[in-house]
Amino acid sequence: EYFKERGHRIIPSSSLIPKDDPTLLFTTAGMVQFKPMFAGTVRLDYTRAATVQKCFRTSDLERVGKTKRHCTFFEMLGNFSFGDYFKKEAIEYAWEYSTKVVGFPVEDVWVSIFENDDEAFDIWKGHIGVPERKIVRLGREDNFWGPAGDSGACGPCSELYLDRGPAFGCGSPDCRPGCDCERFLEFWNLVFNQFYQDETGKQTPLPRTGIDTGMGLERLACIFQGVNSLFEVDTVRKILDHICRIAGIQYKDNEKKDISIRVITDHIRATTFLICDGVLPSNEGRGYVLRRLLRRAARHGKLLGCNRPFLYEVADTVIANYGEAYPNLVEKRDLIKRVIRLEEERFIETIDAGLEILGNLINKHRAEGALPGEDVFRLYDTFGFPLDLTREIL
Numbered sequence: 001e002y003f004k005e006r007g008h009r010i011i012p013s014s015s016l017i018p019k020d021d022p023t024l025l026f027t028t029a030g031m032v033q034f035k036p037m038f039a040g041t042v043r044l045d046y047t048r049a050a051t052v053q054k055c056f057r058t059s060d061l062e063r064v065g066k067t068k069r070h071c072t073f074f075e076m077l078g079n080f081s082f083g084d085y086f087k088k089e090a091i092e093y094a095w096e097y098s099t100k101v102v103g104f105p106v107e108d109v110w111v112s113i114f115e116n117d118d119e120a121f122d123i124w125k126g127h128i129g130v131p132e133r134k135i136v137r138l139g140r141e142d143n144f145w146g147p148a149g150d151s152g153a154c155g156p157c158s159e160l161y162l163d164r165g166p167a168f169g170c171g172s173p174d175c176r177p178g179c180d181c182e183r184f185l186e187f188w189n190l191v192f193n194q195f196y197q198d199e200t201g202k203q204t205p206l207p208r209t210g211i212d213t214g215m216g217l218e219r220l221a222c223i224f225q226g227v228n229s230l231f232e233v234d235t236v237r238k239i240l241d242h243i244c245r246i247a248g249i250q251y252k253d254n255e256k257k258d259i260s261i262r263v264i265t266d267h268i269r270a271t272t273f274l275i276c277d278g279v280l281p282s283n284e285g286r287g288y289v290l291r292r293l294l295r296r297a298a299r300h301g302k303l304l305g306c307n308r309p310f311l312y313e314v315a316d317t318v319i320a321n322y323g324e325a326y327p328n329l330v331e332k333r334d335l336i337k338r339v340i341r342l343e344e345e346r347f348i349e350t351i352d353a354g355l356e357i358l359g360n361l362i363n364k365h366r367a368e369g370a371l372p373g374e375d376v377f378r379l380y381d382t383f384g385f386p387l388d389l390t391r392e393i394l
């Protein structure tokens with residue numbers, strides 16, 4: 001509503017599979033569906049847009065489950081300008097929305113800017129009135145965003161952080177946005193698209209500058225709902241609870257089990273959406289990513305004592321949660337559940353076959369006290385037997 005009132009066209013979320021973009025496997029940000037508009041190769045009858053975009057990223061895959069904030073699937077809120085407004089208005093909107101609409105106390109909001117972006121500094125300090133000590137200059141790794149994929153628009157960015165107070169912090173006198181601890185929670189990224197980066201990494205100024213912003217819906221929900229974990233957000237928690245019911249266990253009883261519960265929660269949410277958008281398990285590309293997630297989830301289910309297919313049942317809770325916002329999920333319920341169930345059954349067969357091969361290998365190499373890496377690799381690569389399972393059995 002806020003952005004609609006300010007001339008933005010509300011555009012539906014695009015698919016998790018980017019359209020006509022061979023450089024990108026998945027939709028990783030709200031700006032992906034607008035890449036041609038930012039690059040200037042396509043013009044539309046609007047120059048301002050706002051979206052709630054479903055996103056999928058595997059960059060943090062290894063950390064999913066181990067922490068309470070990493071995930072592969074999430075929804076990103078964003079406002080966009082294609083050659084329309086630039087830094088000043090983007091910063092004004094973000095500030096007003098955060099402090100007046102969401103209602104974060106002014107004194108708790110901090111910002112970061114790209115190290116040499118004096119223009120952004122002047123807007124934050126001179127125009128908005130944020131004290132200098134709360135404007136942190138960070139380097140390229142933190143405050144330069146894009147492109148999404150091998151080529152596309154990119155530029156310096158400015159992020160908004162909520163100071164959750166010293167109780168969440170590391171206690172260091174240097175603790176500020178950019179610190180690894182939990183005190184300053186980044187909630188919104190404003191990207192000032194100024195350059196086009198080609199496949200070789202060369203950047204040239206864009207003919208028209210643009211604005212691309214991203215705010216994590218789940219992160220915002222954590223703050224609103226007063227919870228310190230993405231997995232405690234009401235919608236996500238329902239999925240987690242369903243898994244616990246099936247496994248007959250309680251969340252927060254045992255840290256090792258909690259990791260498995262969180263992995264399954266994240267992966268079933270992601271895979272339900274991926275299948276809905278047309279990805280099917282296979283041994284390459286998107287299908288391989290999907291297969292890996294489903295097998296990882298099934299593997300963690302096994303660790304919780306679920307030795308029969310169960311993920312397909314949890315998909316019902318994902319659909320119940322998100323079906324209103326994404327009606328496709330309801331329409332494709334049967335397909336989604338069938339694909340998941342089939343993959344679970346195949347995985348169980350793989351495990352059974354792999355256990356036999358591994359048993360023979362162990363007997364053969366018992367005297368050496370170790371398996372050759374080659375055999376371990378073949379088990380994984382040819383027979384699809386998970387490496388962590390091999391390690392555990394050994």
Ligand code: GLY
Pocket residue numbers: 028029030031145189191212213214
């Ligand atoms: N495209 C902005 C972001 O992903 O943070």
